[in-house]
Amino acid sequence: MEIALIISVVIALLVGTVLVGFLDRRPAPPKGAYPGLRDADDPAPGVASGGSHGSTAVLERPEAPDAELLAPAPKHAAPPVVEAAPVETAPVEVEPETTRQLERPEAAGTRLARLRARLLKSNNVFGKSLLALLSQDRIDDDVWDEIEETLLMADLGTDATMELVDRLKARVTVAGTRDPQELRGLLREELVAMLDPSLDRRIAATRKNDLPAVTMVVGVNGVGKTTTVGKLARVLVAEDRTVVLGAADTFRAAAAEQLATWGARVGVETVKSDVEGADPASVAFEAVKTGIEQEVDCVLVDTAGRLQNKANLMDELGKIKRVIEKQAAVDEVLLVLDATTGQNGLTQAKVFAEVVDVTGIVLTKLDGTAKGGIVVAIQRTLGVPVKLIGLGEGADDLAPFTAEGFVDALLAD
Numbered sequence: 001m002e003i004a005l006i007i008s009v010v011i012a013l014l015v016g017t018v019l020v021g022f023l024d025r026r027p028a029p030p031k032g033a034y035p036g037l038r039d040a041d042d043p044a045p046g047v048a049s050g051g052s053h054g055s056t057a058v059l060e061r062p063e064a065p066d067a068e069l070l071a072p073a074p075k076h077a078a079p080p081v082v083e084a085a086p087v088e089t090a091p092v093e094v095e096p097e098t099t100r101q102l103e104r105p106e107a108a109g110t111r112l113a114r115l116r117a118r119l120l121k122s123n124n125v126f127g128k129s130l131l132a133l134l135s136q137d138r139i140d141d142d143v144w145d146e147i148e149e150t151l152l153m154a155d156l157g158t159d160a161t162m163e164l165v166d167r168l169k170a171r172v173t174v175a176g177t178r179d180p181q182e183l184r185g186l187l188r189e190e191l192v193a194m195l196d197p198s199l200d201r202r203i204a205a206t207r208k209n210d211l212p213a214v215t216m217v218v219g220v221n222g223v224g225k226t227t228t229v230g231k232l233a234r235v236l237v238a239e240d241r242t243v244v245l246g247a248a249d250t251f252r253a254a255a256a257e258q259l260a261t262w263g264a265r266v267g268v269e270t271v272k273s274d275v276e277g278a279d280p281a282s283v284a285f286e287a288v289k290t291g292i293e294q295e296v297d298c299v300l301v302d303t304a305g306r307l308q309n310k311a312n313l314m315d316e317l318g319k320i321k322r323v324i325e326k327q328a329a330v331d332e333v334l335l336v337l338d339a340t341t342g343q344n345g346l347t348q349a350k351v352f353a354e355v356v357d358v359t360g361i362v363l364t365k366l367d368g369t370a371k372g373g374i375v376v377a378i379q380r381t382l383g384v385p386v387k388l389i390g391l392g393e394g395a396d397d398l399a400p401f402t403a404e405g406f407v408d409a410l411l412a413d
């Protein structure tokens with residue numbers, strides 16, 4: 001009996017020890033977790049948005065692409081995708097895996113020509129009225145006033161309007177012509193000059209010092225920023241560039257998913273965090289790291305742009321840039337602006353320009369406004385070229401901007 005009692009006590013003690021050891025153990029860090037990159041003096045993640053977020057983020061690591069799903073791979077389609085492209089579900093007519101292809105985006109060069117009609121439709125008042133006014137038999141002060149009004153209505157801005165009217169007056173007087181074609185040519189020249197065709201509008205997309213070109217895309221939420229990053233990836237893929245996307249807009253849960261879907265359609269990997277409100281700088285860091293490892297041509301980093309507080313914005317964008325630059329230079333900061341917001345867009349532009357060194361403007365939704373003159377106003381205000389314009393919601397409705405192409409579209413018959 002006694003022996004049985006002693007044995008029971010020993011067994012109970014052993015079981016207790018094992019249980020205590022097991023429960024005491026902290027859970028192992030999840031696979032793929034990496035330390036947050038906030039500096040010691042940085043505010044805790046999520047403070048700015050009022051959320052409570054951890055300082056570590058778990059990035060999704062891409063699975064190796066299913067060679068058959070992606071085959072036959074175009075030469076630019078090598079990078080793995082994080083999220084598989086939406087797969088057609090029709091069971092009967094499903095294509096054999098081997099014939100399924102990634103989307104082939106439209107070449108950049110043909111886009112503005114294709115989208116001309118949209119620009120003309122939305123901005124015909126601008127181009128057509130100017131031409132009609134200039135072509136009148138006699139251009140008196142009233143006509144010049146109307147020309148001035150037309151330019152102001154198109155959001156050209158006061159300074160640019162005055163300048164253009166003065167130049168047109170001088171040239172029309174000197175030329176002494178009433179010929180509509182000559183007047184059109186003259187107006188074209190002056191409008192192109194206002195847009196400064198000498199500006200370098202190329203997007204940084206070439207590797208430098210064995211590192212990818214890094215582009216940060218900034219702008220207020222809702223202007224079409226995430227869409228623009230997705231569309232820009234397509235522009236680059238169409239130019240046979242390899243790309244990695246970084247979903248550093250961690251404040252809108254759907255933004256990362258949205259971006260990943262854009263990327264997956266053209267075989268571009270998106271680095272994102274599963275944690276809503278994760279440290280955007282960490283995501284940006286991982287995206288650039290992935291881009292370096294995969295030796296891609298460029299990394300595009302989407303950011304959040306809450307404007308309630310300029311100091312927060314400065315903190316966040318400054319931090320992202322600083323953290324990226326631990327690995328590679330930020331070659332391009334593209335500011336996305338919504339053309340339909342007119343002067344409000346200009347105010348936003350100024351705030352962002354004070355916070356980061358903007359190198360180019362992307363003007364979205366030009367298909368939805370008759371105020372095409374905003375292109376001139378923004379360029380002049382910021383001294384930064386408009387590099388791309390958005391002319392619709394379609395995947396390839398983002399076109400590289402050229403002064404001549406834009407003006408020709410405005411003045412087309």
Ligand SMILES: Nc1nc2c(ncn2[C@@H]2O[C@H](COP(=O)(O)OP(=O)(O)OP(=O)(O)O)[C@@H](O)[C@H]2O)c(=O)[nH]1
Nearest residue numbers: 221222223224225226227255364365390391392393
């Ligand atoms: N008509 C038109 N719509 C556009 C254009 N560019 C973007 N959009 C639309 O604008 C809406 C907002 O785009 P998003 O990319 O989600 O905006 P966002 O700035 O990224 O917003 P957050 O993700 O919240 O930061 C979407 O419905 C886009 O399809 C454009 O050039 N023309």
